[in-house]
Amino acid sequence: MAEEKKGRHYLTGREIKAIVKENNKVIRALEKKKKRKAAESEFLSTMKDPANILEVDDLHSYFFTDQGVVKAVNGVSFEIPQGATVGVVGESGCGKSVTSMSIMRLLQGPYGQIVSGNIRFKSYDFKRDGKGKPIPIWDDDEEGNPQYDEVKDKKGNVKKGKDGKPLLERRQKRDQYGTRLFEMEEKVFDIAEMPTKEMHRLRGRQIAMIFQEPMTSLNPVFTIGNQLDEVTLLHFPGSSREDAKRRSIEMLNLVGIAAPERVYRSYPHELSGGMRQRVMISMALAGDPRLIIADEPTTALDVTIQAQILDLLRDLKKRINGSILLITHDLGIIAEMADYVVVMYAGRIIEKGTASEIFHHPMHPYTIGLQKSKPTMDSESDTLFNIPGNVPNPIDMPDYCYFRERCSGCVKACFGDYPPMVQVSPTHYVACHLYDKEKTE
Amino acid sequence: MMDENEWNKTGSAPSQEETVTQNEAPMSEEEASKSLSEPAEETSEQEAIPQAEETPEQAEAPKKGKVKKPQIPLEEMEAINAKCIESGEFEGFFDEVQAEKERKERDLAAKNDLSAPPDPEALLEVRHLKMYFPVVKSLTGKVKQWLRAVDDVSFKLKEGETLGIVGESGCGKTTMGRAILKLYQPTGGQIFFGGTDIAGYKSSKMRPLRTQMQIIFQDPYSSLPPRSTVGGILSEPVRVHKIVPKDKVKDYVLEVMDQCGLRDYYFERYPHEFSGGQRQRICIARALSVNPKLVVCDEPVSALDVSIQAQIINLLKNLQQQRGLTYVFISHDLSVVKHISDRIGVMYLGSMVEFGDKKAIFSNPMHPYTQALFSAVPNPNPDVKMDRIVLKGDIPSPVKPPMGCKFHTRCPKAMEICKHIAPKYLEYEPGHFVACHCYPQEVQ
Numbered sequence: 006m007a008e009e010k011k012g013r014h015y016l017t018g019r020e021i022k023a024i025v026k027e028n029n030k031v032i033r034a035l036e037k038k039k040k041r042k043a044a045e046s047e048f049l050s051t052m053k054d055p056a057n058i059l060e061v062d063d064l065h066s067y068f069f070t071d072q073g074v075v076k077a078v079n080g081v082s083f084e085i086p087q088g089a090t091v092g093v094v095g096e097s098g099c100g101k102s103v104t105s106m107s108i109m110r111l112l113q114g115p116y117g118q119i120v121s122g123n124i125r126f127k128s129y130d131f132k133r134d135g136k137g138k139p140i141p142i143w144d145d146d147e148e149g150n151p152q153y154d155e156v157k158d159k160k161g162n163v164k165k166g167k168d169g170k171p172l173l174e175r176r177q178k179r180d181q182y183g184t185r186l187f188e189m190e191e192k193v194f195d196i197a198e199m200p201t202k203e204m205h206r207l208r209g210r211q212i213a214m215i216f217q218e219p220m221t222s223l224n225p226v227f228t229i230g231n232q233l234d235e236v237t238l239l240h241f242p243g244s245s246r247e248d249a250k251r252r253s254i255e256m257l258n259l260v261g262i263a264a265p266e267r268v269y270r271s272y273p274h275e276l277s278g279g280m281r282q283r284v285m286i287s288m289a290l291a292g293d294p295r296l297i298i299a300d301e302p303t304t305a306l307d308v309t310i311q312a313q314i315l316d317l318l319r320d321l322k323k324r325i326n327g328s329i330l331l332i333t334h335d336l337g338i339i340a341e342m343a344d345y346v347v348v349m350y351a352g353r354i355i356e357k358g359t360a361s362e363i364f365h366h367p368m369h370p371y372t373i374g375l376q377k378s379k380p381t382m383d384s385e386s387d388t389l390f391n392i393p394g395n396v397p398n399p400i401d402m403p404d405y406c407y408f409r410e411r412c413s414g415c416v417k418a419c420f421g422d423y424p425p426m427v428q429v430s431p432t433h434y435v436a437c438h439l440y441d442k443e444k445t446e
Numbered sequence: 447m448m449d450e451n452e453w454n455k456t457g458s459a460p461s462q463e464e465t466v467t468q469n470e471a472p473m474s475e476e477e478a479s480k481s482l483s484e485p486a487e488e489t490s491e492q493e494a495i496p497q498a499e500e501t502p503e504q505a506e507a508p509k510k511g512k513v514k515k516p517q518i519p520l521e522e523m524e525a526i527n528a529k530c531i532e533s534g535e536f537e538g539f540f541d542e543v544q545a546e547k548e549r550k551e552r553d554l555a556a557k558n559d560l561s562a563p564p565d566p567e568a569l570l571e572v573r574h575l576k577m578y579f580p581v582v583k584s585l586t587g588k589v590k591q592w593l594r595a596v597d598d599v600s601f602k603l604k605e606g607e608t609l610g611i612v613g614e615s616g617c618g619k620t621t622m623g624r625a626i627l628k629l630y631q632p633t634g635g636q637i638f639f640g641g642t643d644i645a646g647y648k649s650s651k652m653r654p655l656r657t658q659m660q661i662i663f664q665d666p667y668s669s670l671p672p673r674s675t676v677g678g679i680l681s682e683p684v685r686v687h688k689i690v691p692k693d694k695v696k697d698y699v700l701e702v703m704d705q706c707g708l709r710d711y712y713f714e715r716y717p718h719e720f721s722g723g724q725r726q727r728i729c730i731a732r733a734l735s736v737n738p739k740l741v742v743c744d745e746p747v748s749a750l751d752v753s754i755q756a757q758i759i760n761l762l763k764n765l766q767q768q769r770g771l772t773y774v775f776i777s778h779d780l781s782v783v784k785h786i787s788d789r790i791g792v793m794y795l796g797s798m799v800e801f802g803d804k805k806a807i808f809s810n811p812m813h814p815y816t817q818a819l820f821s822a823v824p825n826p827n828p829d830v831k832m833d834r835i836v837l838k839g840d841i842p843s844p845v846k847p848p849m850g851c852k853f854h855t856r857c858p859k860a861m862e863i864c865k866h867i868a869p870k871y872l873e874y875e876p877g878h879f880v881a882c883h884c885y886p887q888e889v890q
Contacts, residue, residue: 096751096752096753096754097751277840278840279840280840307614307615307778307841308614308778308779308780308819308822308823309614309818309819309822309836309837310614310840311822311824312821312822312834312836312837313836313837315824316834316836334751334752335824336752336826337823337824337825337826338824339826340824340825340826340827340828341824341825341828343828360828361828361829364826364827364828365829374753375752375753376826378752378753378755378756379752379756379781379826380755380756380759380781380782380784380785381781381825381826382780382781382784382808382820382823382825387763388760388763389756389759389760389785390756391753391756391757391760392753392756392757393757395721395723395724395754396721
C-alpha cells in the first residue's frame with residue numbers, strides 16, 4: 006500500500022476509515038479524562054522554579070483529522086516568570102495559537118486534544134471553609150467589632166425583614182473598584198490534568214485572553230456592559246449588579262475609553278476596531294488575572310491604532326503586576342514588548358532566549374532568515390533575503406530537522422535525528438545541529 | 447488617556463451628529479445635501495452620474511431660505527470669515543461657508559485643468575480624481591449624503607516606476623486603485639493612461655485596454671475561482687484577449703508560470719491545493735499573462751507570512767526589471783512600501799496629504815501624519831526605544847469628515863487655523879507635495 010500511495014496526493018476511502026478508527030480510540034479515552042470527576046489533589050502540583058508563574062513542560066497537542074494526526078504542538082517547553090512578557094513568534098500554522106489555546110484548555114474538541122505534557126500554573130484561589138464556601142475578609146473596626154450595613158434593593162431603598170426592621174449584613178472589605186474581597190491562597194494547578202469543569206475557576210479569572218479579531222469574539226446581540234458584567238458576576242461571589250457595573254465602568258476607564266458609560270450601553274457594532282480591542286482588554290482585566298494571553302492583539306488593527314494598543318498593554322502590565330504571553334508574527338512588536346522570546350517552527354520551539362539574545366545573536370538559521378527577510382525602515386538593500394520553500398505538510402512530519410529543506414547551513418548531522426535543544430547561555434537555547442556539533446567537539 | 451473627542455472619532459458612534467458639530471454652527475440637512483450635489487455639475491458630460499441635471503441656480507436657491515440658525519446673508523458670512531482669517535481669531539467663524547468656498551475653488555481648479563494636455567512622459571496621470579458613494583437617499587431617490595472615498599487626488603507616474611500608496615484602512619487607497627482601473631466609474635476627474643483620458647470610457651470601450659492594465663488583489667484565497675484549474679485560470683485571459691494563437695496558449699501560459707516561479711505540473715491542479723504564497727503567485731501570473739503595462743497591486747502581501755512576503759516582493763521586483771512594468775503598490779505596511787516604491791503617496795480620509803520621491807519622504811517627512819505613521823512602525827531592535835508619536839483616537843468617518851484640515855482632530859501639531867481652513871496641497875521641494883498649515887500657504 007505504501008508503494009501505491011507514493012504516486013498520488015490523496016487517500017483512499019479505506020485508508021481514511023482506518024485512520025478514523027484509530028483516532029476515535031484515542032479521542033474517546035482523552036474525552037473521558039476531560040469529563041471525569043477529580044479531587045483537587047489530583048491536579049495540584051509544584052513549580053520547578055518559584056519565580057515562574059507558568060511552566061509548560063513537553064506539551065503535545067494534536068488534531069486528529071481524517072487525513073491523519075496533525076501534531077500542531079509537538080513537545081513545547083517554556084516558562085513565564087512573574088511580571089515578565091514572553092513573546093511567541095512564528096509563521097502561521099507553526100502552533101503558537103494552539104499553544105495558547107492549550108493553556109486556556111480551549112482546543113476545539115473532540116478532534117483537538119492535549120495528548121501529553123504538563124502546564125503548571127501558579128494561581129490564586131479562594132480559601133474555602135468546611136462547606137466549600139469562600140471565606141470573606143470582614144471590614145471590622147479597630148477593636149475588632151463587626152460592622153453592619155443596611156441591605157439595599159435595586160432602587161436604593163432599604164430592604165426590610167418580616168418584622169419591619171431593616172435587614173443588616175456584615176461589612177466586607179472591598180478593593181479600589183468596590184468588589185468584595187475574600188481570603189486567597191496560592192495553589193499550583195496542572196492545567197493539562199484538570200477536568201474541564203474545574204477550569205472555570207481559572208478561565209477569565211486567573212488567566213485571561215485577548216483574541217485576535219475583536220469583532221468575532223464579542224457577542225453582537227448583547228451590550229458591552231452586559232458582557233463585561235458577566236465576568237464580575239461569575240467570578241466574584243456576592244457581587245450585585247451595581248457592583249458589577251461599577252467595576253466594569255472602572256475597567257473601561259482603565260483602558261483609556263473616554264466615555265465609559267456610553268460604551269457600557271452600546272453594542273459591539275457601534276464601536277470602531279480600536280475601541281473594540283480596548284473593550285476586549287478591559288474584559289480580560291475585569292477578572293484581575295495573573296496572566297494575560299494576547300493572541301495577535303493588533304493584527305486586525307491599523308499601524309496608528311496598533312501603537313495605541315501596545316502602549317496601553319505596556320502601561321497596564323506595570324499597573325496590575327501581571328505577566329503577558331504575547332503571540333504574534335511581527336518581530337517588531339516582539340522586540341518592543343517582550344522580555345523573553347520563543348521562536349516556533351512547525352509545532353516545535355527552535356530557539357528561545359531573552360529579547361536581546363534573539364535579536365542581536367540569533368543562532369538558528371530560521372530565526373536569522375526571518376529577521377533578514379523582514380523589510381525594515383532603515384534597510385537600504387535592494388533585494389530582500391528570502392527563505393526558499395514552504396513550511397512542510399503538518400501531517401506526516403519527517404523525523405529529521407523540519408527546517409532541513411529550507412536551510413542554507415545544512416551539515417551531515419542534519420540528515421540524522423531531530424536536533425536536541427542546546428543550551429548556549431544560561432537563558433539561550435537553540436535546536437540546531439550546527440551548535441550541537443560544537444558542543445560535542 | 448484620551449480626550450473627550452475619542453468617542454466622536456469612532457466612525458459609527460450613535461450620537462455622532464450632535465458631538466461632531468458641537469463647536470460649529472449646525473449645518474442644515476438641505477445645505478449639506480446642496481454642497482454635496484455640487485461636484486456633480488462639472489462632470490455632467492459623463493454618464494452614470496446621479497443628478498447631473500441640477501444647475502447651480504437651483505442649488506443656490508433653497509440655501510438662503512432654509513439655513514436655520516444663522517439668519518445672516520451669505521455675503522455677510524463670507525465677510526466675517528475674511529475678517530477672521532485676516533485677524534487670525536476664529537470666534538464666530540462659519541465653517542460650512544468656508545468649506546463651500548474651498549470646494550468651489552477646487553472645482554474651479556479642476557475645470558481649468560480640464561483642457562490642459564497630459565504630461566507626455568507619464569504613463570498614468572490622475573487629475574482631481576473623485577469617487578463618491580451615495581450613503582443616504584431620500585424617498586425620491588435624491589442623494590442626501592455622500593461618502594467621499596476619494597476626494598480630489600492628483601498625481602503623475604512615469605513608465606517603469608512604482609508608486610506606493612500608504613494610509614490607514616478606510617482612507618480610500620483601495621477605492622483609488624480600483625477607480626484608476628475603471629472598476630468603479632469615477633464621480634469626477636481625469637485619468638490619463640498613455641496620453642488618453644479614460645475616465646469617461648464605458649466598460650465595453652475599456653475592454654481592449656484591459657490587456658494593458660491589471661490588478662492583483664489582496665486576498666489570494668478569495669480571488670481565485672475554486673472550480674477551475676491553475677491552467678484554466680491562467681489561459682482564460684490569454685484566450686479572451688487573443689494574446690497568442692490558440693494552439694500556442696498552453697506553451698505561453700507555461701512560460702508565464704515559469705517566470706512567476708510556478709512549476710509546470712501545477713497546470714492541472716486546483717487553487718485549494720496551494721499555500722497562500724503559491725496562490726499569490728498564481729494571481730500575479732494571471733495579471734501578467736496579458737502583458738500589461740500597469741499593474742495595480744492592492745495589498746498583495748498583507749495576507750502572507752513574513753518569509754513568504756519576502757519571496758513575493760522579490761518576485762514583483764524581478765518581474766518589473768524583466769518586463770518594465772509600472773506598479774501602483776497599495777499597502778498599509780510602510781516598510782514594504784519603502785522597499786518597493788520609487789514614489790510614495792500618503793493618503794488620509796480620501797485626500798493625498800503628502801506625495802514625493804521615496805528618498806525625500808523618508809529623509810524629510812513633512813506632514814505630521816506621515817511622521818506619526820513612520821514612528822508607529824515597530825522597530826525590530828529591542829534596545830532602540832523610540833520617541834513615538836501616538837495619534838489619539840481613530841480615523842473619523844469619511845461621510846462627515848472634520849471641517850478645515852481633515853487631520854486636525856488627531857494632529858499633535860494642530861493649530862486654531864487647522865480647525866477652520868483646509869490647507870493647500872503645494873509643492874515645497876521639486877516633486878514633494880504637502881498639504882499642511884505648518885508650512886507657508888503660498889508658493890514661492
